[in-house]
Amino acid sequence: MSPSPTQFITLFYETCCPHDDCPPEPNLPIKATHLIRRHASIVLESHVRPAFAAQGTHPALDKRRRRKGDVEPFYETQPWKERRQGDEWDAVEVLNWCVLDTRSQSHHITSHFKKPDLEPLLPLLVPPILTLIDDWEVKYKTTGVVLLRHTLRNINPTHLSKMGLGDVFFDAVTTCLTYVNDPDSHIPLLCEGFPCALELARALHPRGSEKYIVAHERVLVNGVLSGLTYAGESLAVRHVLLEQVEEIYEGLGAVGVRYLKVGTDPVTRSCILMRPIPSQKYIVPALCETLETPFPVNPTTTRPGSLSLQTVAAQVLARVITECWPRWATELDFPPIPMYRGAILCALAVAWRRLVGWTRARVKEGEVLDTEIEALRGLLKKDCGLLREACGDVTEVGGEEYISLLSFQSRALVFFQLVLFHREYPFSYSTSHIPTTSSFSEARLRRSKNPRPRGF
Structure with missing residues (x-):
């Protein structure tokens, strides 16, 4: 005290x-x-x-x-x-x-x-707590959000709705989710703000209702996706933002398919990537970008600073695949998740390759591998297995080849060529053979001579 x-x-x-x-x-x-x-x-x-x-x-x-x-x-x-x-x-x-x-x-x-009983004290608590959350100093904002969370746990949340203050507090808290520029002061605010916003959404609206979904969408778009756009190179802030996606998608369910970055060509009805909007505005590109991020090694600890960040990204990717693969978009001829199999497979491959290389280097130096490395290894395998289940026959490119991909064992060259082949032709459903070195080189040559159209 x-x-x-x-x-x-x-x-x-x-x-x-x-x-x-x-x-x-x-x-x-x-x-x-x-x-x-x-x-x-x-x-x-x-x-x-x-x-x-x-x-x-x-x-x-x-x-x-x-x-x-x-x-x-x-x-x-x-x-x-x-x-x-x-x-x-x-x-x-x-x-x-x-x-x-x-x-x-x-x-x-x-x-x-x-x-x-805090409920009789609400008239005395609401004005100062709301003033704290709306203050311009971050330390007072954090204090206000902490007080609001504790108050919510000790009252019947319907009292806020009856007082007409539910949306007022939700708007004030979601504004706090946009503070991502200063890790030292903003991370404590984000760590309290995201749980508070989700607790408010669950307390004020019935699960699965329109307002419940809209509230989760606001937290995802205005908080996580917008924050990833402006967080810059701060790995700590990105870590906090990605940690929230799993719980948000659990609330969104199949509605989360809207934020996988998917579109349809109105003429050919073929799937395209919507390039005008930055990749951070959608979940799959943000997760793939995080998985493909190199390990920035801290010289004082020789530990990769993004290892925990990639662990969170791999865990969130599993949730996204699980929630979105049953969703068949009515305007498309196939589910959204298979459309991203190339990008997801490539991200998993790059993350695995870097993890294996870093692990081998540590083993040579005589270091003992900790549980965090094994956790990331297991999550990458889990993501690949979930992707295979979600895509069904789409990933059946020839039995043994996909088994080697799933087990992450030998034939590394074939694995990476297969992944990059899918990325080169992300919407091709018929792949009757594994691309050879020559076919892979030809594909790269064609891409250099004939760049993709603007819509792709």
Whole structure:
């Protein structure tokens, strides 16, 4: 417990808690538990509400201001960030203690004290939490999201819907998902923001409903896909973003097929890749790009910095294939996943080749391989097996050849030629032979002389 709440608890208990049901000389945890169970509303009313009320009513809670679009004066002064004269604490520290201490002090609950009910405190909690989430400083945003998540776990979420605040909080939290430029301060916000947004979606809407799907789509598009576009070379941020895709696709189900980057030629009705939109705007290209990323070795640890990132990408790819392969698009003559078999196989092959090369180098140096390497190895094999099941006969290019591809054993040259052959002709369903070295060279020569049309 930080010094400021400690001083606050002692002072408030001595001045405002003359009770007979407490021990003669209670220690600090008992004092804190007593204040939370008996006087939470008084603490919020006297030490938190005045500081936030001095800033004014939040635009989302003020219909008149929201209608006029006058929001700038609300952010001009923020007295809640300042400490009152003579106090060693500010309103945010007291609010944080009041809400989160229901968790940290739970082991001090006795038969004399009951767990506080946060639902009656919602009118006192909603304005300051919403103000924190909408603040321009990232540290206050993170604090607000943490408080909101804890509040959601301790109330009936339908109360937010009845108060008309469900969409307000969801909009505020999804805005936090766009902060991807500064790993040091933005990663904690993303780690709290994504789970909070998904918890809000599950709490406010029935599973499988239109609003439920739309909420997950917003998190995917505005959070993950947009973040991958602007995250730059930050592997840590990309790692956090990709970690969210598996849970999002679990909620989207077959609807997630919309974001596999798929299109149809209106004339030939053949499948094409939609190039005008960046590849990060779709899941499959983003995952393939991550799997194909070289291992940037840290000179101090000799460990590849993207190994865990590729592990996450391989795990997410398994979820995407599982959720999207039963989906038959009505406007296409074949399911979406087989259309990407070439790109996916190539990404898996490149990731496997780099992993094997790096592993052999470590073995020669006498290092012991850890479980993370074996996990990535197993996930790559799993992805290849799932892809075969999803594509069916599409990947049947000749028995033994595909078995060697699936087991990742010998015949490496044939494997990579097969993968690159599929990438050269990603929509060809009849491949009666394995491309030889000469046919592979001829394919590369044809591509250099006849570049792909603009639509491909």
